[in-house]
Every structure is written in structure tokens, then in C-alpha cells.
Amino acid sequence: MSRAAASHPLPGGLLPAACAAHLSQDPGSDDPGWPALAPAELEASRSMRPRRAREFHHGRHCARQALARLGLPALPLPQGEDRAPCWPAGVTGSISHSGSWAIAAVALARDLAGLGLDIEPDDPLPLDVHALVCRPGEARRFDGMGTDPARLLFSAKESLYKCLWPLTGRFLEFSEIELSPAPGGFTARYCGQGAPLKLDRLIGRIGQAHGLVLTAAWIPAAGSG
Numbered sequence: 001m002s003r004a005a006a007s008h009p010l011p012g013g014l015l016p017a018a019c020a021a022h023l024s025q026d027p028g029s030d031d032p033g034w035p036a037l038a039p040a041e042l043e044a045s046r047s048m049r050p051r052r053a054r055e056f057h058h059g060r061h062c063a064r065q066a067l068a069r070l071g072l073p074a075l076p077l078p079q080g081e082d083r084a085p086c087w088p089a090g091v092t093g094s095i096s097h098s099g100s101w102a103i104a105a106v107a108l109a110r111d112l113a114g115l116g117l118d119i120e121p122d123d124p125l126p127l128d129v130h131a132l133v134c135r136p137g138e139a140r141r142f143d144g145m146g147t148d149p150a151r152l153l154f155s156a157k158e159s160l161y162k163c164l165w166p167l168t169g170r171f172l173e174f175s176e177i178e179l180s181p182a183p184g185g186f187t188a189r190y191c192g193q194g195a196p197l198k199l200d201r202l203i204g205r206i207g208q209a210h211g212l213v214l215t216a217a218w219i220p221a222a223g224s225g
């Protein structure tokens, strides 16, 4: 087993049972023990600054560890023109980074139609972006969850966006989505001026661990258990 193979534990219930995930912290050493990127991945990474290239490599490593947990091979995961990862046929997934941390989760498309993940430092979101991220009165509903409500909303909306983008190709402003607390996480409602967007099947979860806030959003596949 590779010395980089162990996943840090995730908060219970953050992801559905159909998901496999890998959360890891960059050891900071010259050789972090991650297998080399595939040529199709290197193409994207070559134009990145060193720190970003390392973050990209870390995320790909997490994704392959997660794929292995699903019993799938370590296939290349190129970056799409929209910058989202190109997952193998029949797979849905998501990647996120924060500082030295990276996480990836994957599931079979027959189980989940969409999946989004986000990790953030578990500290207050700068005040100057609150009005951009939070709708009036929205943050108050997330008081008492042990994390700055604005940070929670930022992360949860990023997860939701990553879940929906591959399904809709639709850009969303933070103000177009309103979140409400639900057991273990959140529900979402579209409240923008654009074409209606039904979000009643989207499931959102929130957790805290390792100094991070972690959020996930997914949509069960039609007909899945």
C-alpha cells in the first residue's frame, strides 16, 4: 500500500453510502508519494503555478484513491474546458481543496445523478463578502452549528454549484439560491429571476473535522434506492 493511501476520517453522514471518498493532507515533502499525473492531466497542470499544480495533483490523487475504493481503475481525469474534472463514463464525482487539504468523492452514476463537495477553513468568512454569499436573513438560520454561518453558506452553495453544473451547465449567483437547515445539513430553493430550477431532490450535508468545514450536495439517480 502506498504511504499516502490512508484517508483522514470524514464526519459521519457527510456522504451517502453509495459514495467513496478520500480526504488527505499534503505532507509538504518533496515527494508526497502520489503517483504521477497522466499525460492528459499534465496538459492542464503545465500552465499552473507550482502551488496550484501541486494542489491539482493532490486532488487527482484523492480522486484515484476514491475510485479505487469503488473498485475502479486509476483512470486519467483530465480537466474539461469548463475546468470541471472529466470523470470516467458511468461515474460522477467532485474534488475540493483548502490549504494543504484535498478531498474527492465519487459514485456510480446509476446511484447518484450529481455530486458536489467543498472544504473550507473552519473560520469566519471575511465580512466584505457576506452580502454576496448570504441572502437577507439566511445566515441567522444557520446560527449555533459551530461554524460561522456565512462560511457554511459559502461552502454549501459551492457544493451545490459543483453538483448542478455538470447536469445543467448553468452559472448561478450565490444570491439565486436560498438554503435552509435540515437534519445534518441543508435543503435548497432557487429564488433567482432565471428559468425555474427544481432542487427538491437535492440533499445537502454539513460537517466539521480537522479544522475544516466540509459540505456535500447530491441528487439521487432516478429510480435508485
Ligand SMILES: CC(C)(COP(=O)(O)OP(=O)(O)OC[C@H]1O[C@@H](n2cnc3c(N)ncnc32)[C@H](O)[C@@H]1OP(=O)(O)O)[C@@H](O)C(=O)NCCC(=O)NCCS
Residues within 6 Å of the ligand: 055, 056, 059, 079, 082, 083, 084, 085, 094, 095, 096, 097, 098, 117, 118, 119, 157, 158, 160, 161, 162, 163, 165, 166, 172, 173, 174, 175, 177
Ligand atoms: C468552480 C468553483 C465552484 C470551485 O470552487 P473553489 O472553492 O474555488 O475551489 P475548490 O478547491 O473547492 O474546487 C476546485 C475544484 O472544483 C472542480 N471544478 C471546477 N470547476 C467546476 C465546475 N464547473 N463544476 C464542477 N466542479 C468544478 C475542480 O475539480 C477543481 O479542482 P481541480 O481544478 O484541481 O480539479 C468556483 O471557483 C466557482 O467558479 N464558482 C462559481 C460560482 C458559484 O459557486 N456560485 C454558487 C452559486 S449557488
